[in-house]
Amino acid sequence: MREESEHKEHVGHEGHEGHDAHEGRHVHPHSHVEGYVHTHDHSHDCPHSHHGDVPGRAILQVAGVSFEYRSDPVLANVSVGVARGEILAILGPNGVGKSTLLKCMNLILTPKTGTVLLEEKDLMKMSGTEIAKNVGYVAQRNESAKMSVFDTVLLGRKPHLGLRVSERDYVIVEEALSRFGLLEMQLRSIDELSGGELQRVCICRAIVQEPSVLLLDEPTSALDLCRQMAILGVIRDVVDHHNVATVMTMHDLNLALRFADRFLFMKGGMVYAACDRSGVTADVIEAVYGIAVDIVMHKGLPMVVPR
Numbered sequence: 235m236r237e238e239s240e241h242k243e244h245v246g247h248e249g250h251e252g253h254d255a256h257e258g259r260h261v262h263p264h265s266h267v268e269g270y271v272h273t274h275d276h277s278h279d280c281p282h283s284h285h286g287d288v289p290g291r292a293i294l295q296v297a298g299v300s301f302e303y304r305s306d307p308v309l310a311n312v313s314v315g316v317a318r319g320e321i322l323a324i325l326g327p328n329g330v331g332k333s334t335l336l337k338c339m340n341l342i343l344t345p346k347t348g349t350v351l352l353e354e355k356d357l358m359k360m361s362g363t364e365i366a367k368n369v370g371y372v373a374q375r376n377e378s379a380k381m382s383v384f385d386t387v388l389l390g391r392k393p394h395l396g397l398r399v400s401e402r403d404y405v406i407v408e409e410a411l412s413r414f415g416l417l418e419m420q421l422r423s424i425d426e427l428s429g430g431e432l433q434r435v436c437i438c439r440a441i442v443q444e445p446s447v448l449l450l451d452e453p454t455s456a457l458d459l460c461r462q463m464a465i466l467g468v469i470r471d472v473v474d475h476h477n478v479a480t481v482m483t484m485h486d487l488n489l490a491l492r493f494a495d496r497f498l499f500m501k502g503g504m505v506y507a508a509c510d511r512s513g514v515t516a517d518v519i520e521a522v523y524g525i526a527v528d529i530v531m532h533k534g535l536p537m538v539v540p541r
């Protein structure tokens with residue numbers, strides 16, 4: 235099994251400008267990250283919300299995946315797919331295996347059984363560079379180093395670089411830095427950033443990588459309320475306008491309901507429910523988290539309120 239050091243192609247972006255944070259996923263702002271505009275502009279054909287398990291349309295398809303750390307079983311027979319233009323939220327209590335599943339989706343961890351297909355190609359048969367070109371990943375905990383914010387984000391271009399950094403690479407990086415509100419701190423060393431600033435840098439790095447699949451492990455865990463909305467707004471925008479598929483693990487059910495299209499609830503290392511917003515019921519939440527909740531509607535969006 236490959237442990238989690240290998241292709242840590244952090245994904246990163248988060249932005250402030252041009253997002254409709256208060257409207258969440260129902261409003262898709264028309265700003266964009268420059269890099270995607272030049273290379274994958276599918277803005278006219280991106281589907282928005284999808285239901286069920288998208289088996290036929292999934293760009294990334296996990297089938298029958300099991301995983302164990304040494305001999306401790308963590309995942310059992312997990313199957314799920316994510317389509318272009320949609321955000322899948324992986325939900326469930328601490329330690330249930332959300333991060334492990336995410337790491338199996340780009341083979342940072344190698345599943346014990348099962349397959350992971352990217353556009354119907356077996357990920358196990360792809361090179362690390364090929365995976366990195368297609369799948370961006372931002373870890374839950376990000377390593378820092380003595381490197382500037384600019385250089386860190388530029389590293390996201392690595393899978394695409396030729397012999398040297400091109401003008402286009404610089405344009406993509408600068409555009410993304412701007413969207414993530416990082417321009418002013420681009421010369422600072424990332425080992426001097428706050429946890430939330432570093433999280434934004436890492437998401438920004440993943441975005442400039444221009445992946446077709448983004449895997450984000452608790453992308454808002456270190457962010458304040460305003461930046462949670464901003465960054466999820468930018469991610470939603472990239473997903474909507476550049477036909478990217480995104481999977482994110484989350485704890486905040488209300489943020490998930492606001493920004494994601496589909497929801498994978500895990501319990502005991504298995505899939506308990508895979509549904510769209512209408513399937514997120516008080517019964518499911520109680521069964522998965524062991525807490526009684528009410529689901530109330532607020533401005534057209536369901537909200538989970540613990541009793």
Ligand SMILES: Nc1ncnc2c1ncn2[C@@H]1O[C@H](COP(=O)(O)OP(=O)(O)OP(=O)(O)O)[C@@H](O)[C@H]1O
Pocket residue numbers: 303304308326327328329330331332333334335483
């Ligand atoms: N490197 C590791 N070696 C051994 N066990 C691990 C390792 N990483 C995670 N585990 C265990 O595997 C289980 C699943 O962990 P994982 O991080 O996937 O859960 P999670 O649902 O993402 O949790 P959280 O919500 O707390 O982040 C936990 O019991 C955890 O202790």
